[in-house]
Amino acid sequence: MATSPQAKYRKDYQAPTHTISEIELFFELHDDQTLVTAISQVQQQSTSSTLILDGEGLILQSIQVNGVDWTSYTQSELSLELYHLPETFTLTIMTQIDPQANTALEGLYKSGGAFCTQCEAEGFRRITYYLDRPDVLAKYTTTITADKTLYPFLLSNGNKVAEGELENGKHWVKWQDPHPKPAYLFALVAGDFDVLRDHFVTNSGRKVDLEIFVDKGNLDRANHAMVSLKHSMQWDEQRFGLEYDLDIYMIVAVDFFNMGAMENKGLNIFNSKFVLANEKTATDTDYLGIESVIGHEYFHNWTGNRVTCRDWFQLSLKEGLTVFRDQEFSSDLGSRAVNRIHNVRIIRGPQFAEDAGPMSHPIRPDKVIEMNNFYTLTVYEKGSEVIRMLHTLLGEEDFQKGIKLYITRHDGTAATCEDFVLAMEEASGIDLQQFRLWYSQSGTPLLKVSSDYQATSATYSLTIEQTTEPTADQPNKQPLHIPFDIELYQPDGTAIPLQCNGMPLHHVLNVTQQKQTFVFENVPARPIPSLLREFSAPVKLEYNYTDQELGFLMVHSKNEFARWDAGQMLLAKYIRNNVDSVQQGKTIVLPDSVIDAFRGILLNDALDPAFITEMLTLPNHNEVSGWYKQVDVDAIAQVLHQFKVMLATELEDELSTIYHLLKQEEYSISHEAIGQRALRNICLSYLAYTEQGERLVNRQYHQSNNMTDTMSAMSAANSAQLSCREALMEDFSAKWQHDGLVMDKWFALQGSNPAEDALLVIKNTMKHPTFSLKNPNRIRSLIGSFLTMNPVRFHAQSGEGYQFAGEILRELNTSNPQVASRLIDPLLKFRLYDQHRQALMKKELDALKNLDNLARDLFEKLTKALDQ
Ligand code: B3K
Numbered sequence: 001m002a003t004s005p006q007a008k009y010r011k012d013y014q015a016p017t018h019t020i021s022e023i024e025l026f027f028e029l030h031d032d033q034t035l036v037t038a039i040s041q042v043q044q045q046s047t048s049s050t051l052i053l054d055g056e057g058l059i060l061q062s063i064q065v066n067g068v069d070w071t072s073y074t075q076s077e078l079s080l081e082l083y084h085l086p087e088t089f090t091l092t093i094m095t096q097i098d099p100q101a102n103t104a105l106e107g108l109y110k111s112g113g114a115f116c117t118q119c120e121a122e123g124f125r126r127i128t129y130y131l132d133r134p135d136v137l138a139k140y141t142t143t144i145t146a147d148k149t150l151y152p153f154l155l156s157n158g159n160k161v162a163e164g165e166l167e168n169g170k171h172w173v174k175w176q177d178p179h180p181k182p183a184y185l186f187a188l189v190a191g192d193f194d195v196l197r198d199h200f201v202t203n204s205g206r207k208v209d210l211e212i213f214v215d216k217g218n219l220d221r222a223n224h225a226m227v228s229l230k231h232s233m234q235w236d237e238q239r240f241g242l243e244y245d246l247d248i249y250m251i252v253a254v255d256f257f258n259m260g261a262m263e264n265k266g267l268n269i270f271n272s273k274f275v276l277a278n279e280k281t282a283t284d285t286d287y288l289g290i291e292s293v294i295g296h297e298y299f300h301n302w303t304g305n306r307v308t309c310r311d312w313f314q315l316s317l318k319e320g321l322t323v324f325r326d327q328e329f330s331s332d333l334g335s336r337a338v339n340r341i342h343n344v345r346i347i348r349g350p351q352f353a354e355d356a357g358p359m360s361h362p363i364r365p366d367k368v369i370e371m372n373n374f375y376t377l378t379v380y381e382k383g384s385e386v387i388r389m390l391h392t393l394l395g396e397e398d399f400q401k402g403i404k405l406y407i408t409r410h411d412g413t414a415a416t417c418e419d420f421v422l423a424m425e426e427a428s429g430i431d432l433q434q435f436r437l438w439y440s441q442s443g444t445p446l447l448k449v450s451s452d453y454q455a456t457s458a459t460y461s462l463t464i465e466q467t468t469e470p471t472a473d474q475p476n477k478q479p480l481h482i483p484f485d486i487e488l489y490q491p492d493g494t495a496i497p498l499q500c501n502g503m504p505l506h507h508v509l510n511v512t513q514q515k516q517t518f519v520f521e522n523v524p525a526r527p528i529p530s531l532l533r534e535f536s537a538p539v540k541l542e543y544n545y546t547d548q549e550l551g552f553l554m555v556h557s558k559n560e561f562a563r564w565d566a567g568q569m570l571l572a573k574y575i576r577n578n579v580d581s582v583q584q585g586k587t588i589v590l591p592d593s594v595i596d597a598f599r600g601i602l603l604n605d606a607l608d609p610a611f612i613t614e615m616l617t618l619p620n621h622n623e624v625s626g627w628y629k630q631v632d633v634d635a636i637a638q639v640l641h642q643f644k645v646m647l648a649t650e651l652e653d654e655l656s657t658i659y660h661l662l663k664q665e666e667y668s669i670s671h672e673a674i675g676q677r678a679l680r681n682i683c684l685s686y687l688a689y690t691e692q693g694e695r696l697v698n699r700q701y702h703q704s705n706n707m708t709d710t711m712s713a714m715s716a717a718n719s720a721q722l723s724c725r726e727a728l729m730e731d732f733s734a735k736w737q738h739d740g741l742v743m744d745k746w747f748a749l750q751g752s753n754p755a756e757d758a759l760l761v762i763k764n765t766m767k768h769p770t771f772s773l774k775n776p777n778r779i780r781s782l783i784g785s786f787l788t789m790n791p792v793r794f795h796a797q798s799g800e801g802y803q804f805a806g807e808i809l810r811e812l813n814t815s816n817p818q819v820a821s822r823l824i825d826p827l828l829k830f831r832l833y834d835q836h837r838q839a840l841m842k843k844e845l846d847a848l849k850n851l852d853n854l855a856r857d858l859f860e861k862l863t864k865a866l867d868q
Pocket residue numbers: 120121259261262263296297300319372375
């Protein structure tokens with residue numbers, strides 16, 4: 001690395017010196033020498049006649065200003081500075097790029113046989129020199145020329161306005177996007193595809209063509225994506241009153257993609273994982289993932305595209321809000337409780353861990369070296385929790401008023417998080433001054449709650465104390481405005497109407513002080529409190545519940561989420577106790593009362609099977625690790641394993657009855673069928689630890705007519721290390737080795753294989769014909785699961801897991817820094833482990849840090865982790 005990468009600060013924002021009203025792009029596509037001509041209409045907005053454009057890895061061919069060659073410029077590694085420019089002018093820049101050699105998958109690159117682009121956050125500068133910042137909005141016209149046989153489809157944003165043939169076997173297509181947009185929403189695709197076509201008629205009666213482009217032969221896997229797209233369009237009209245604004249909406253599925261999908265205006269580009277599905281190739285989880293990501297990208301059309309971000313520090317403005325919208329979409333279409341549980345698991349697990357680690361940052365970061373490092377769980381998921389808290393405080397009606405005001409006020413412009421909060425404040429009349437701290441303060445608040453009942457006065461008080469521990473980025477914390485949703489129950493299960501100071505009270509308390517007591521009147525007997533219902537704020541809760549109280553809440557809470565949460569608290573208590581026991585050399589015990597509480601849930605046929613499944617799902621190793629400042633990998637693994645065995649043994653009859661009862665003859669993708677399969681398969685995952693395990697798993701695998709049941713069988717065999725595991729793995733690989741996407745499920749099992757020789761097997765698996773270190777999906781499936789889902793083997797005392805991670809990271813640092821930067825996270829947490837492991841992990845980090853060509857992405861994370 002020549003010079004140390006420079007950080008950018010939120011406080012340094014300055015409006016652009018120039019704006020660009022229109023840009024006309026010409027692409028002559030060739031694998032290794034693509035020619036890009038960019039003709040921009042530029043207007044000076046400041047006193048400076050110097051224009052500094054961003055550019056990276058470009059070969060500059062020519063510059064013209066108003067049609068005349070321009071020589072007054074300097075070029076550096078990351079920019080082009082043009083001097084002595086007129087106030088308004090036409091700027092023509094020709095650059096040459098090499099898409100074939102672009103393994104970073106940012107800018108214009110080749111995915112298999114197709115050309116495609118990824119421009120967010122700062123990829124457009126790898127296509128041409130430009131003001132590559134989100135507050136420069138221009139109208140785009142794009143002409144693409146390419147070989148007609150290889151690339152019959154030439155796509156870009158907006159509407160197709162012209163096309164033609166050329167003599168040399170080439171053809172061209174011209175696209176025009178009427179909506180001004182920042183460069184990060186630009187997209188281009190060229191390739192040969194099968195197309196699934198449909199249409200949608202908007203609320204106001206406009207017909208929109210819908211097109212999904214998939215690799216040839218995959219048409220039978222595009223249907224669910226199309227159904228999801230139509231559901232998204234309908235839902236956004238109904239719930240948010242927002243209609244689509246172009247005549248065409250295109251989605252292209254590509255195999256090489258760094259993340260999930262990208263919301264480019266009118267031309268979404270998707271990781272094929274979030275498009276392709278049929279019952280033979282995709283699990284129910286895949287189906288639900290597709291629905292949610294298709295929704296997410298579609299919802300960006302208003303929250304992201306029509307109103308975009310002023311600068312990248314404001315990323316949560318579009319991402320937090322759009323995640324909130326996609327979560328609401330999934331909840332309205334499916335089970336609200338189950339969706340909430342899934343989302344809360346992410347916050348309590350990996351997001352809390354992010355807050356506690358070296359990369360901690362507020363949802364609106366203050367300092368960034370590589371923007372791609374900030375597409376984080378904090379910005380996305382915690383960002384969505386912040387929007388959800390606003391929704392809780394305002395209620396649906398005022399929240400929608402706020403959204404309307406925000407969109408009307410900022411349509412067609414680049415806005416800030418402050419603009420959003422202001423609109424919410426003005427629409428509702430609620431003072432959000434203190435609430436704004438959620439945008440600037442990082443870390444996870446801890447709420448310590450205590451209670452007191454006075455029989456004589458029939459009053460019950462809750463005292464809430466909030467603290468936020470210092471984080472790597474911010475030593476001092478202030479009290480936040482926390483919506484705290486509660487209910488008080490009488491021992492017979494009825495809810496007590498809340499009353500404070502003689503006034504009836506809504507169930508959401510406004511916690512604003514460091515320490516605060518709420519006194520409830522007319523409470524006939526000592527109540528059982530249900531606290532932080534719906535996880536009404538992204539905080540940790542501490543309250544000294546008895547087992548009986550938790551057992552009570554598991555049965556009597558009015559709200560399913562609260563019942564699940566009580567079950568989790570009960571499990572958490574015994575997981576902690578038993579981790580202590582293991583450390584003291586004692587045996588692991590789980591009282592009968594706890595097992596009976598779960599038996600009660602399992603046998604309650606009034607409950608939704610999908611919900612029972614969540615109740616029976618133990619917190620995973622990563623979530624449990626997050627409870628500790630010093631993680632004892634082996635003790636946690638032992639306890640979780642033993643809990644599984646004990647629950648399986650004690651509940652075998654019930655699990656077995658339900659397993660057999662829920663057998664489905666016909667496959668259907670309804671929410672009801674998904675729920676039943678989930679329950680049946682979690683029963684199998686427990687039964688795998690009993691004597692019947694081998695037989696049931698084998699039979700399910702061989703009789704299965706869908707990927708959900710197939711994978712559940714394989715995953716049960718993998719976790720319980722059944723002797724049929726090898727045979728099933730071999731059978732699966734023989735059947736699917738032609739299909740990388742399906743094989744990813746198999747790679748993930750190899751990665752998370754708890755066997756002692758897992759690493760050796762993984763190294764051999766890298767030679768599998770379907771594996772490639774060039775494909776991010778393959779890397780995440782095999783290597784990613786080893787690093788994140790195989791704690792015991794990854795953290796092996798020998799250090800071989802860390803060494804392996806180091807080797808892979810050194811390679812990816814050169815070929816695909818973005819993927820490397822995501823993969824490195826488990827190593828960055830080295831301070832959580834014992835001295836021996838810390839030293840081994842640090843050795844790998846130091847070796848990476850000393851690389852000559854260390855990418856910005858890794859530089860930022862490594863310096864933070866090591867300098868802390
Ligand atoms: N906006 C994109 C993410 C871009 C990530 C760039 N490293 C997908 C999404 O959040 O919808």
